[in-house]
Amino acid sequence: ARADYGPYTPGFDIVPYGDLAVLEATGTVLQNKYSEGYPGRRYYEGQQNIDPVETLAIERAKALFGTEHANVQPYSGSPANLAVYLAFAEPGDTVLGMSLPMGGHLTHGWGVSATGRWFRGVGYGVRPDTGLIDLDEVRDLARKERPRIIFCGGTAVPRTIDFAAFAEIAREVDAVLVADIAHIAGLVAGGAHPSPVPHADVISTTTHKTLRGPRGAMLLSRATHAKPLDRAVFPGLQGGPHNHTTAAIAVALHEAARPAFRDYAHAVVANARALAEALLARGFDLVSGGTDNHLVLIDLTARGVPGKVAAKALDRAGIVVNHNTVPFDPRKPFDPSGIRIGTPSLTSRGLGTEHMPAVADWLDRGVAAARTGDEDALAAIRAEVAELMAAHPAPGLPLD
Ligand SMILES: Cc1ncc(COP(=O)(O)O)c(C=O)c1O
Known part of the structure; x- marks a missing residue:
């Protein structure tokens, strides 16, 4: 073979590549069960095995990243980010994110994405002389455009994200700061990149990149943001969670907590x-x-x-x-x-x-x-x- x-x-x-244990969890009969809702608050019966699996994934996510709240149901990174818009903004509101050609992600307000069509995306970039994120530009744009949401983190960013600096800017203009750590989540978990906790209001991440989990995503936050985020993911944007993926996320989070x-x-x-x-x-x-x-x-x-x-x-x-x-x-x-x-x-x-x-x-x-x-x-x-x-x-x- x-x-x-x-x-x-x-x-x-x-x-x-996902570890074998992650692949095995992804291929389980858990995928056969519908379970709209959250542990203990479902729209289907028969959750005796599903609730503990999702609760385990949530607790492991909170423990690994040190956050008060975790939602492990987003189907992938893009819907996770869309849920953030649904939670904190109205259509037409302004969102400030790194522009796609500069290294940002489509879902940070780029025009061809739903996020750029339904919201007013404003983009920041890097300095031409250093290739580093231009924090002066971010601050100037934030003051001028008064975004509802600011995204930091990207898809082609080779350098450390200064979460504290972004938080200061977001605080000044009363914006929700979202740290999209899709790429670097595993580095954050493993202590090889500074953590966005406690600087960001919301942390969005895929689970399948450096975190080495299944294709999926998580939203992490303080307790104060738990309700709008949960409601945005379900019933705002999604139906039934992918329980086999949730199980594999729990496995990956266990692996990511190990010294190795x-x-x-x-x-x-x-x-x-x-x-x-x-x-x-x-x-x-x-x-x-x-x-x-x-x-x-x-x-x-x-x-x-x-x-x-x-x-x-x-x-x-x-x-x-x-x-x-x-x-x-x-x-x-x-x-x-x-x-x-x-x-x-x-x-x-x-x-x-x-x-x-x-x-x-x-x-x-x-x-x-x-x-x-x-x-x-x-x-x-x-x-x-x-x-x-x-x-x-x-x-x-x-x-x-
Ligand atoms: C920074 C960032 N956010 C979000 C996403 C979207 O994730 P997905 O492809 O799982 O929808 C990606 C994927 O490349 C990404 O790099």
Whole structure:
């Protein structure tokens, strides 16, 4: 069965592989049960096993992140964020978020998203000289636009988020501060990124990225915000919770509370740093000049190859990345100038900082081959990738 996966090794994806225990929980009969409502307050009977599972997930989420309230029912990160709008804003209200091309997420008020169509999205960005979030711009926009909600956190942000600074701005303009830690939740849980607690009013996160859980999401908050958030998720936006996912979230939260997870989170960051350094040494242009977290955003403009061309060539070399806009990108989002890479998957497969120069070398040669269309060079990289990754199998894949 392993051979079915071939040499194709998605080792560079942002999202790590779920542990076997998470995959097992996701595949249980819990998915057969409807349970609209919350533990002890359901619209269906027969919740003798469901209520304890959801309560366990809630308690584990609260304990792991140190929050007073947790809702573990959002189907994924996007509906979780939409629930926040439903809880705290009216259609047409202004929301301030990092704009998509600067590294923010669609659901932070970008025009093509429901959040940008039903609300008035205003976007902040990064400074052109440093590639870091421009907090002066955030403050100026907040004072001028008086947003109801401010989002911080993003989808292509390689640096630490200064939650305290955002909280100060939100307080000044009486906005609800939402820290979207979808990408970095596992780093926060593992102590490898500062926590948004107690700065943010609401913390929104997916559970399937660095947290290594199933595809799902959570909303965390102080007790004072519990009611509007719960009502927004159900009955405001969703119907029955996905109980198999809830069980898998509970499993992932248990794993994330173990000391080994702290090691994992720190290893993810150490690998990203080592990879960034190795890329810089090979002349790559990195947005913000490096990374503090799990993510590296490469601007390929100087390499003379568009992000999509590079990403497709790397795919043929057995290396999965995604083409991504870079701040102030002169190219279109569907054909941007950059590629985005992350180290959670590599780290899940047991690679360490000692392997990162080789990874950077593959990327270097792969991008060069993309520019010249050298398929032989890509095939050679693919063979090297397959050899190393065969010694580091992906967790959760069948081994025989
Ligand atoms: C910061 C951020 N928020 C929200 C989401 C949305 O999550 P989902 O894709 O599960 O809807 C993502 C997904 O990439 C994200 O990066």
